[in-house]
Amino acid sequence: MELTHSRGAIAAEVRACLSRRRASQKELAVALGISATTMSDRMTGRSAFDTDELLQIAAFLDVDFVELFPMSIRTSSAA
Numbered sequence: 001m002e003l004t005h006s007r008g009a010i011a012a013e014v015r016a017c018l019s020r021r022r023a024s025q026k027e028l029a030v031a032l033g034i035s036a037t038t039m040s041d042r043m044t045g046r047s048a049f050d051t052d053e054l055l056q057i058a059a060f061l062d063v064d065f066v067e068l069f070p071m072s073i074r075t076s077s078a079a
Contacts, residue, residue: 006048006073007045007046007047007048007049008044008045009069009070009072009073010045010048010049010054010068010069010070010073011042011043011044011045011049012070013067013068013069013070014028014042014043014049014057014068015043017057017061017063017067017068018061021061021062023060023061025039025040025043026039028057028060031056031060032053032056032057032060034053054068
């Protein structure tokens with residue numbers, strides 16, 4: 001899977017989780033200690049979340065870490 005596609009796919013999963021939890025990108029940015037601009041770059045796939053950020057996001061949203069990855073990434077990694 002292409003790297004930029006993976007970034008975008010992970011960002012889409014994070015957006016979906018945020019929506020289900022009725023949390024905003026701004027709230028998440030504050031929780032991660034990053035700027036709104038940096039959060040925007042992450043959420044659009046222009047830049048990637050790092051592992052620590054994904055772990056913090058999972059904790060903030062009270063979801064399992066793997067839920068932040070699209071099924072296509074989860075299943076391709078298991079093969």
